Amino acid sequence: MSSPKENPVILAEQVQTTLAILEPLTRKVFLSLTAPSPLDNRADVDQVRQMLERSCDFVKVPLALMRKIPGICREAHWQVTAILAESNNGWDLIDIEPGDTTQKQFGLAIDIGTTTVVVYLVDLCNGKVLSHAADYNDQIILGEDILNRIRHAAEPGGLARLQNAVVETLNRLINRLCPLPRDAEKITAAAIGANTTMIHLLLGLDPASICRAPYTPIVNNPGLIPAGEIGLDIHPLAPVYCLPSIGSYLGGDVIGGILVSGMHKQPDVSLFVDIGTNGEIVMGNEEWLVACAGAAGPALEGGVTSFGMRAEPGAVDHVSIDPKTGQVHYTTVADMPARGICGSGLVDTLAELFLDGIIDRNAHFQKGREEYVVVPAQETASGEDIVVTQIDINNFMATKGAVNAATDLLMENVGCAWQEMKHFYAAGAFGQYLPIESAITIGLYPDLPRSAIVRLGNSSGEAARQVLLSRPKRLEAEAIAAKVTYFELNANNAFMEKFSGSKFLPHTDLARYPSVKRR
Numbered sequence: 001m002s003s004p005k006e007n008p009v010i011l012a013e014q015v016q017t018t019l020a021i022l023e024p025l026t027r028k029v030f031l032s033l034t035a036p037s038p039l040d041n042r043a044d045v046d047q048v049r050q051m052l053e054r055s056c057d058f059v060k061v062p063l064a065l066m067r068k069i070p071g072i073c074r075e076a077h078w079q080v081t082a083i084l085a086e087s088n089n090g091w092d093l094i095d096i097e098p099g100d101t102t103q104k105q106f107g108l109a110i111d112i113g114t115t116t117v118v119v120y121l122v123d124l125c126n127g128k129v130l131s132h133a134a135d136y137n138d139q140i141i142l143g144e145d146i147l148n149r150i151r152h153a154a155e156p157g158g159l160a161r162l163q164n165a166v167v168e169t170l171n172r173l174i175n176r177l178c179p180l181p182r183d184a185e186k187i188t189a190a191a192i193g194a195n196t197t198m199i200h201l202l203l204g205l206d207p208a209s210i211c212r213a214p215y216t217p218i219v220n221n222p223g224l225i226p227a228g229e230i231g232l233d234i235h236p237l238a239p240v241y242c243l244p245s246i247g248s249y250l251g252g253d254v255i256g257g258i259l260v261s262g263m264h265k266q267p268d269v270s271l272f273v274d275i276g277t278n279g280e281i282v283m284g285n286e287e288w289l290v291a292c293a294g295a296a297g298p299a300l301e302g303g304v305t306s307f308g309m310r311a312e313p314g315a316v317d318h319v320s321i322d323p324k325t326g327q328v329h330y331t332t333v334a335d336m337p338a339r340g341i342c343g344s345g346l347v348d349t350l351a352e353l354f355l356d357g358i359i360d361r362n363a364h365f366q367k368g369r370e371e372y373v374v375v376p377a378q379e380t381a382s383g384e385d386i387v388v389t390q391i392d393i394n395n396f397m398a399t400k401g402a403v404n405a406a407t408d409l410l411m412e413n414v415g416c417a418w419q420e421m422k423h424f425y426a427a428g429a430f431g432q433y434l435p436i437e438s439a440i441t442i443g444l445y446p447d448l449p450r451s452a453i454v455r456l457g458n459s460s461g462e463a464a465r466q467v468l469l470s471r472p473k474r475l476e477a478e479a480i481a482a483k484v485t486y487f488e489l490n491a492n493n494a495f496m497e498k499f500s501g502s503k504f505l506p507h508t509d510l511a512r513y514p515s516v517k518r519r
Contacts, residue, residue: 017260017462023471024124025189025224025239026085026094028102029055033078044070048096052082058090062237065093072096083188085239086471087224094188094237106130106187108174108234109465111253111458112166112194112202113137113276114146115310116429118461119173124189127469133173138165139201146197146278150207163204171233187234190227191241191468193460195251195278196220199242202230210248215488220245221478241467241474243460244481247488249293254280256463258480259473260456261425264289268422271407271446274459275430279403282484283410283421289480290414292406292487292495305392307340307374311433314339314381316374318435319348321356328374337381341374341388344433346396349374349388351438354505355519361505363397365390397503400444404507405498406489407446413487418512424448427456440516443506447513 031051034040042050045066052059061069073080076098083095105124111117118134139162143149153159178184192199196217200207203225205218221244228236243252254274263270265286272282280293309315313334319341320329330345332338341349353359353372360366375386411418424446426434432455439445445453456462466473489495506513 017466019127019466019470019473021472022124022127022469024105024107024469025191025241026083026105026107026124028105029082029084030100030102031080031082033073033080035078044073048073048080048082048093052084052091052093056084056091059084059093060087060090061093065096069096072098083235085189085224085237087239092237095235104186107189107191107238107468108187109461109468110170110190110192110194111461111464112170112192112198113253113428113460114149114195114198114278115140115276117166117169117173118458119170119177120461120465121177121187122465122468124469127465129465131177133176135169135173138169141165146195147211149201150197150211153201153207159201159204159206162201166198166202167231171231174233181233184233185235188238189240189468190232190234190238191243191464193243193253193256193464195253196245196248197251199245199251202242215248217245217248220247220481243463243467244478246291246481246484247293247486249278249489250280250291250484250486252477253460253463254282254291254293255477255481255484256467257425257427257456257459258282258289258484259463259466259477260459261423261427261454263423263425264480264483266423269416269420270423270425271421272425272427273403273407273431273445274427275399275403275434275444276428279399279406281403281406281410283407283414283416284484288414289484290410290487291484292410292489305341305346305395306389307386308346308392309340309342311342311344311429312339315342316340316345316386317342317433319345319352319374321352323356326356330375338375338379338386339381341386343430344435345374346388346392347434347442347444348438350393350396350505351435351441353388354442359393359505361510363393363503363505365393400442401499401502404443404502405495408498408502409487409489409492409495412494418446421446421448422452424453425456425459426453427459429458431455432457440513441506441519443504443513443516447506447515 049059081097081101084091085094107122107124109120117137120132121130142152197207222242224239227234227238227240243256245251269285274280282291314336315333316330318331371387371389373385373387377385506516
């Protein structure tokens with residue numbers, strides 16, 4: 001895993017799908033109008049609307065544009081380009097430009113993560129990503145995880161601070177992509193993939209009900225919202241589309257992952273997992289989809305481990321132990337002196353400790369050992385040993401156990417055996433960078449043929465690109481949201497029972513991990 005400032009999280013290009021037909025949220029139409037004369041005395045605005053409605057449904061012209069249209073038409077000698085935005089009742093005229101600018105259409109595909117925000121600048125004419133920028137979500141200083149942010153939102157002025165933080169993050173990234181304000185105003189549409197809480201905070205909606213029984217958000221599908229109402233520094237009337245959520249802990253980022261994976265159109269049963277600050281799991285095929293979600297990621301993000309850190313320069317990201325000599329071999333992000341250990345390094349370390357018999361199936365150290373030195377003091381940036389302790393392992397096993405328990409609960413509820421799973425989709429930053437063999441060894445991933453394990457990369461960002469560019473994809477995303485059956489884990493006794501018995505390496509049922517059993 002890498003720092004967003006070093007390598008902008010997962011590039012959408014890695015999972016980019018070519019769309020056969022582009023129907024973006026906004027379109028441009030060149031108009032060759034007729035100058036008023038005794039033979040054609042139509043009003044300026046009426047002529048523009050009538051020309052547009054030859055190819056579009058009902059077109060609404062706002063009052064502010066009515067004031068601009070006469071001057072622009074005359075300056076441009078009646079050769080103008082209209083910018084239309086999709087609305088619930090047809091199309092809204094959001095701007096008019098002199099000359100033919102139909103080949104200059106831009107939009108944003110946005111992934112708002114709890115930790116990281118990624119913005120992609122997309123050419124609406126061909127669907128390609130022109131550039132991208134990423135950074136940490138400024139909300140982090142107000143709360144590391146979702147629950148802390150929901151608590152902060154309940155404080156006086158807290159909701160406004162959280163909204164301002166994420167909007168400032170987005171505007172900073174937009175400014176990197178478009179240094180000149182006049183360039184940013186040419187961005188006429190945006191689509192966003194994010195979890196339910198992130199969407200609530202972006203829109204300034206109180207998220208309190210998300211973490212209280214019966215765990216119902218204020219809105220799952222906000223529809224189209226003008227960018228100016230949110231405070232985004234793009235065209236103020238640019239429509240912003242948020243991928244729909246289906247529950248408090250299952251947001252549009254997961255719907256986007258299903259969309260990009262295509263699992264909802266396959267006859268075989270697939271499993272989709274996105275382990276971030278939250279863990280989301282979806283199982284199903286073309287006939288049915290079931291899902292659940294819950295807190296999962298802090299152990300992987302370094303928040304609850306002694307030397308844990310995000311995947312920034314100096315983070316140990318890969319580890320192997322020579323079975324004959326016990327020598328530790330490791331790499332760090334950017335080849336800098338070791339400062340700590342990130343998620344991929346922790347997964348590697350646990351897998352190696354397990355295979356070498358240093359920890360047992362209960363994930364407990366053997367022979368009275370209480371910790372393991374990954375990097376000796378003389379090789380670290382701080383001059384102290386970087387270690388993994390029993391407490392660190394216990395914290396990680398809670399994350400792994402939650403994933404196992406949730407998967408088992410879904411399989412049990414739909415009567416699906418693990419042998420029926422044909423595809424496994426790993427989404428998000430962790431899915432992109434976690435070492436597959438190590439993740440299987442400790443039971444974080446299922447023991448399937450390796451060709452069945454697909455790294456989706458930033459599926460939330462790619463889904464945002466697809467719905468930005470395609471009305472059928474927007475409808476498909478909403479159909480997926482309507483199709484998913486969501487299991488709430490917060491008050492599920494069966495989940496808690498499975499969770500308490502799931503903290504084994506690689507799994508309580510070793511038969512489910514034949515390749516690990518052989519090793």
